[in-house]
Amino acid sequence: MKRFRKLSATLCLAAASTLASVQIGAAERQPQLASVSTSVIDLESGKSLVSKNDDLVVPIASITKLMTAMVILDAGQPLDEPVRIDQRDRELAHNYYSRIRTGSELPRGDLLRIMLMSSENLAATTLATHYPGGFDAFVKAMNAKAQSLGMTHSRFVGPSGLSPDNVSSASDLARMVKAAVDYRLIREYSTTSVYTANFDRPRYRVGYTNTNALVRAGKWDIRLSKTGYLDEAGRCLVMVASVDGRQVAMIMLDSFGKLSPVGDANRIRKWLETGNVSEIASAAANYERRKTATLMAR
Template identity: 30%
Template structure:
C-alpha cells in the first residue's frame, strides 16, 4: 500500500491510496489502459524541479535494485570529487576483487589503471561491474569503507528503504531499495551535480576501435530523454530510472521488475509522456512530494520465476530486447495523444545526440597500454574430427621444439621417420621383389620426412590483436 500525506495552507489532507497508478487510474477519465493489475510492477513519475509525485504504483515496495545501484556509486564518487578527495584524473587500479566480478565488465587484468572519469563512463554506459569495484576501492580506500559511505549517503538523503552490500548491484539478499528511494537518489544527482548530468546520457563509448552502446534504449529514441541507468538480475527483473526534459519541464520515471528490456523501455516512455501532459493532473494543487511517501517493510519481491523461468524462450540478460506485453499499455485519455498510442509508438530513431565518447586505460590514450590491459587469450584445443572421432590414437609424429628440448614422445634424431598418416606405402613393399625396395626407400624418405615434420605440426595460436589508439598530440 502506498500512503500519501499531503498538506496545503496549514490544513493537513491525508489520503491512503491502494495500488495507486496505472491499474488504479483506470477509473479516472485521464488514465492509462493497462494490463491486469496482477502483472503490475513498481512505477513512479515525478517532476524533478519540485519533487512532486505525478503517478505512483507500489512505489514504496521493497525491490532488488540490480545495476541501478551504480547511481549511488556515482553519487558517492561525485561527492568525493566535490570534497577534493579525488579528481576526475585520479588513477584507480583494477584489483583481484575487481577483476573477479561477474559480467557485465570491461575485463581488464589486475594492475590496470584507469582514471576516475573513464571508470565512471565505463560503469554507467557498459554497466561494468568491475569498474564499480575499482571506484569503490579507489575512492573509499577500501571496499567496506565505500559501502559504508553508500549507506550513510542513503540515510542522509532519506532513503530509509534502501541498503547496499556492494557497489554494482550483483545479487545479494541484503541489497534492497524502492522506486521512491531511487527517485530521491536520481533527483539528488541531477540537482546537486548538474555539471555531471551529461555523463548519464552518453549513447556509447569508444575504447580503441570498439564501440560499446548504452543499455538505456530511450537515449536517442525518446524525444527529450537525457539518461540515467538500467539494471537487471533475475530476482529484480528489468529496472530503469529514466530522465527526460522538454522545454522547462523535467520529468523522471522509475520502472522496476518488467519482464524484458523492451518492456521497461516502452513502459518508461509512456510514463514520461504522461508526465509531460500538462492537461493531466490527478492530484492538482495538492500533489504529494517524494518525502511524503512512506516505504513499506517486508522482503523484496523475487521475479526469478517470471523473468528467468523455464518458459522463457531466450536467456534473459541486460541487453534483452524481447517483445512483451509492454506494448499493450496505451495512453488512453492523454490529451492529444489519442486512445491507441503505445509505448512502442512513442519511440523513434532520432539523430545521434553525440558521437561515441572516447575512453581509455592509463592517464592518456595509448595503444600499448590498451594492449597490456587485457590478459592473453587462452589456448584453444582442436576439436576431434568426424574422421578420427572415437578411434585410438595412432603413432605420434615428432614435434619440433624450438627451445632445444626434445619432447619425451619425440623420435631420436637419427631414427627412421615414422610413416605419414596419409601415405599408403605400407602394403606395397611385401608384394615387391627383394631387389626393388633398395630404390624405393631412397626416394620415399624425403617425402615421408617432409610429411612427418610439416603436416602434423599444430598451427600456433594466433597472436592477440588489439585496436590501436593514436597517442595524444604534443602539447
C-alpha cells in the same frame, strides 16, 4: 425511525458509490504499465504524477550505480588519476564477465563514465576498492548517503548491484534520482551514447555503448539515465527527461523483457503529453500480475 434508517442507509450507499467512482476515476487517470513498481515525479514541483507499488522494497540491480557515482564524486578524488584494475576487484565483482583486462589502468573519470553509461560492473568495483578506506568504507558511505537523502527503504551491500541484497523502493529511488541529477558529470556520463576507453599497461581500446535504447536513439531530451537487470530484480530503468515542458523523473522497476521498461517510458510520456493510455503486451501484463501478487503476499 424506519424512515431515518432508510435515509441513512441510502446516504451511506451514495457516499460509498461516490468514493468508488472517485477511486475508479483516479485509477483511470494512471497509465497502464508493465513495471511492477513505478514512481514518476515532477522535479520542479515535487508532485507525484504516477505511483504504483512505489513503497515495495525490491532488488534494484545496476540502478545502484547512481549511488556509487554520487559517493565517488562526493569524495573529490582526481578524475584524471590512473586506477589499476586487479584480481581482487574482479573477485569482488563476482568474477562477472568484463572486457577489461586484469592489471590494466584507466583514469577514474573514464571508469565512472563506462560504469554509468554501459553498466560496467568491474569498473564500479574498482572505483569502490580505490575509495579512501577501501571497499567496506565505500559501502558504509553509500548507506550513509542514502540515509541523508531520506531513503528509509534502502540498503546497499556493494557498488555494482550484482547482489540482490541491494534493495530499495521506487519512492526512495525518486529521491536518489532527484539528488543525482544535480551532479553535472552524472548527467553527462549517464547519457553518453558511445565512448571508447583507452586503457594503459597494456595499451588497448574498448568501445562502449549506452544500455538505454532511448539514449542511443536520440529522440528524447534525457538528462539522466540508468538501466539495471538481475533475475531477482527484473528489468529496471530510471531516467530524468523533459516531457511536455517539465523535467520528469521516471522510476520503473521489475519489468518483463528488455523492451518493457522502454515501453513503459513511452507510455508514461504519451499519457503526460496527451492523456491517452496505451495497452501493454499480454506477456508483460501476466508477468506484472504474477510478480505483484508474489510481492504483496510476502
